[in-house]
Every structure is written in structure tokens, then in C-alpha cells.
Amino acid sequence: MKIAVLGAGAVGLSIAARLSSLAEVHAVSRPQHADAVTRLGLRLTGLWGDGTYFFPCTTGLPEAEYDYILITSKATQTRDICEQFGDRFGNAAVVSIQNGIGNEEIISEYTNNVIGGMIITGFEWRGDADIQISVIGGDAQFGLFPGGCDERVTTLARLFEEAGIVATATDSIRSAIWGKTIYNAALNPLGAVMGVPYGALLNPYAWEVITDIVQEAYAVAGAEGITLEHPEADEYLDYLHNVQIPATFSHYSSMHQALSAGKRTEISFMNGALVTKGVAHSIPTPANVFITRLIRFRETMGDS
Numbered sequence: 667m668k669i670a671v672l673g674a675g676a677v678g679l680s681i682a683a684r685l686s687s688l689a690e691v692h693a694v695s696r697p698q699h700a701d702a703v704t705r706l707g708l709r710l711t712g713l714w715g716d717g718t719y720f721f722p723c724t725t726g727l728p729e730a731e732y733d734y735i736l737i738t739s740k741a742t743q744t745r746d747i748c749e750q751f752g753d754r755f756g757n758a759a760v761v762s763i764q765n766g767i768g769n770e771e772i773i774s775e776y777t778n779n780v781i782g783g784m785i786i787t788g789f790e791w792r793g794d795a796d797i798q799i800s801v802i803g804g805d806a807q808f809g810l811f812p813g814g815c816d817e818r819v820t821t822l823a824r825l826f827e828e829a830g831i832v833a834t835a836t837d838s839i840r841s842a843i844w845g846k847t848i849y850n851a852a853l854n855p856l857g858a859v860m861g862v863p864y865g866a867l868l869n870p871y872a873w874e875v876i877t878d879i880v881q882e883a884y885a886v887a888g889a890e891g892i893t894l895e896h897p898e899a900d901e902y903l904d905y906l907h908n909v910q911i912p913a914t915f916s917h918y919s920s921m922h923q924a925l926s927a928g929k930r931t932e933i934s935f936m937n938g939a940l941v942t943k944g945v946a947h948s949i950p951t952p953a954n955v956f957i958t959r960l961i962r963f964r965e966t967m968g969d970s
């Protein structure tokens with residue numbers, strides 16, 4: 667089996683490493699990571715076990731027929747990746763393993779073989795070819811996009827399982843993607859704007875903002891016909907407050923890290939996507955509009 671991983675960073679290189687003993691894997695990364703992985707191997711530590719993995723990792727994609735092409739860049743780069751490599755997609759199943767709403771829709775413009783993915787694991791850079799797995803929050807999920815499940819999906823989930831990455835196949839991947847996006851939309855931007863870890867967001871004033879963001883998100887999800895694991899906003903808010911935030915109490919959001927590094931965030935694929943979908947359904951989303959504007963404001967200020 668041949669697998670390409672495009673936009674391989676913390677998530678993509680870790681997955682490429684674990685799959686590399688089961689399939690022919692080729693990762694496409696930036697030069698500093700490609701050079702380090704080629705010279706030193708990819709070092710993985712933490713909850714997936716410790717080890718060093720050697721596999722082909724370059725800045726370009728060799729001509730070949732791939733069975734699966736995994737896109738693991740930030741959502742902000744999905745379109746660029748599709749523009750750069752879309753003519754190589756061939757008959758491969760192209761799989762988004764990213765956060766946010768909108769990646770699969772972009773990939774669908776370049777191929778009909780789209781598998782949606784959701785992963786709820788923490789990957790942290792320790793060096794150019796050194797990554798720590800810090801949290802496993804549940805199963806990775808894969809499903810045909812926008813819905814359904816077939817043999818390619820179940821084969822992929824089984825391969826991940828064999829590689830030691832807990833994964834399940836689902837026929838409603840949009841539910842998994844929306845569920846994770848609502849979690850991200852609730853915590854990431856507010857944590858980033860305030861410069862605090864998730865635990866600080868249990869503050870009653872912060873919680874009022876989060877409640878508004880989540881209630882609006884649920885209204886939009888309902889209009890989109892998405893069935894969420896926690897069907898009611900209030901039930902999910904209880905779970906967020908009592909289970910999810912305590913489990914990641916000291917964690918700073920990736921959006922906080924992106925802003926601190928003067929990088930663009932994935933806000934357009936999170937709260938921004940909820941706003942856009944809300945407009946399409948004539949559902950007001952003022953809390954999401956406001957927090958999206960604050961993040962865009964911070965983005966335009968760079969790392970100051």
C-alpha cells in the first residue's frame with residue numbers, strides 16, 4: 667500500500683512514522699523538517715511510545731499511484747496544497763486529518779474521493795524531527811465526506827489501529843468534525859485573546875462568552891442537519907465544563923501559540939465558519955462574529 671502525507675508537520679510526521687512499518691509512506695514537509703527527518707529519523711516520545719523512525723520525507727511528491735493521500739497541513743494551507751498536488755491525486759482516497767469546518771469542501775473541488783477525518787490527540791514539537799504525543803482525547807475517526815462509509819474507510823481505520831493509533835470508521839464524519847470544531851471554537855480563540863490556559867476559562871465571565879459561542883454553534887449545526895454526540899447545547903456545556911476543561915486544565919490553545927509566533931490562525935475554519943454557515947441559514951451569531959474579529963485583529967498585529 668502506498669501512502670503520501672502532504673503538509674507533514676506535528677500531526678503528519680507522527681502519523682507517517684507510525685504507518686511507515688505497515689505501508690510505503692512518503693511525507694512532504696518543509697525543508698528544515700525534511701532534512702532533519704532524513705538525517706536523524708523522526709523521534710517520537712510520549713503516549714504512542716518512544717522510538718525513532720526513518721521514512722522518505724522530502725519537499726516534493728514522487729510520481730506514483732497512491733492508495734491514500736493524507737492532508738495534514740493547517741486548514742489555512744489546504745487550498746495551496748490542493749493547488750500544488752491536485753494533479754497527483756489520481757484515484758487515491760484523499761483524507762483530511764485537520765481541524766475545522768471547510769477542509770473537505772475544498773478537497774472536494776479537486777477530487778471525488780474525499781475521506782473526512784478527525785483526530786483528538788495532542789502533538790507537540792520538541793525539535794525539527796522530534797515530536798511528543800502529549801494527550802489522547804479519544805478515537806481518531808474517518809468517514810466518507812459528506813457521509814457514508816466504505817471499504818477504503820474501514821481499511822484506513824484498521825491500518826491506524828495496527829499502527830497503534832486508536833481509530834474508528836463512521837458513516838457520519840460531519841458529526842465528529844462539527845463536534846470537535848465546537849470544542850475548538852469555544853476555547854481556542856478566547857484562550858488565545860486572553861493569553862490564558864483552558865482552566866482559566868472556567869471564570870464566570872469567560873463562561874458567559876463560551877455559553878453564547880456554543881449556543882450559537884448548536885443553532886447553526888441544527889440548521890445544517892448535524893446530529894451531535896451531545897444533542898443539546900446545555901448538555902454539551904456541562905460536559906465541557908466538568909470533563910473536557912478539567913482534562914486539559916493547563917493547556918494553551920494552538921491559536922495562542924500561532925498568535926505568539928505571529929502566524930495566521932485557523933479561525934476562518936472555526937468560529938468564522940460558524941458565522942458563514944449562520945448567515946446562510948439566517949441565524950445570528952454575534953458572539954462568534956465578535957471573537958472572530960478579535961482574532962483577525964490580533965493576526966494583523968503580527969507578534970506584537
Ligand SMILES: NC(=O)c1ccc[n+]([C@@H]2O[C@H](COP(=O)([O-])OP(=O)(O)OC[C@H]3O[C@@H](n4cnc5c(N)ncnc54)[C@H](OP(=O)(O)O)[C@@H]3O)[C@@H](O)[C@H]2O)c1
Nearest residue numbers: 673674675676677695696738739740741743764765788789
Ligand atoms: N498539533 C496538534 O496537537 C493537533 C491535534 C489535532 C489536530 N490538529 C490539526 O491538524 C492540522 C495540522 O496541525 P499541525 O500541528 O501538525 O500543524 P504544523 O505542525 O504546522 O504542520 C503542518 C506543516 O505543513 C507544512 N506545509 C504547509 N504547506 C506545505 C506544502 N505545500 N509543502 C510542504 N509543507 C507544507 C507547514 O509548513 P509552514 O508552517 O512553513 O507553512 C507545517 O510545517 C491542523 O488543522 C491542526 O489544527 C493539530
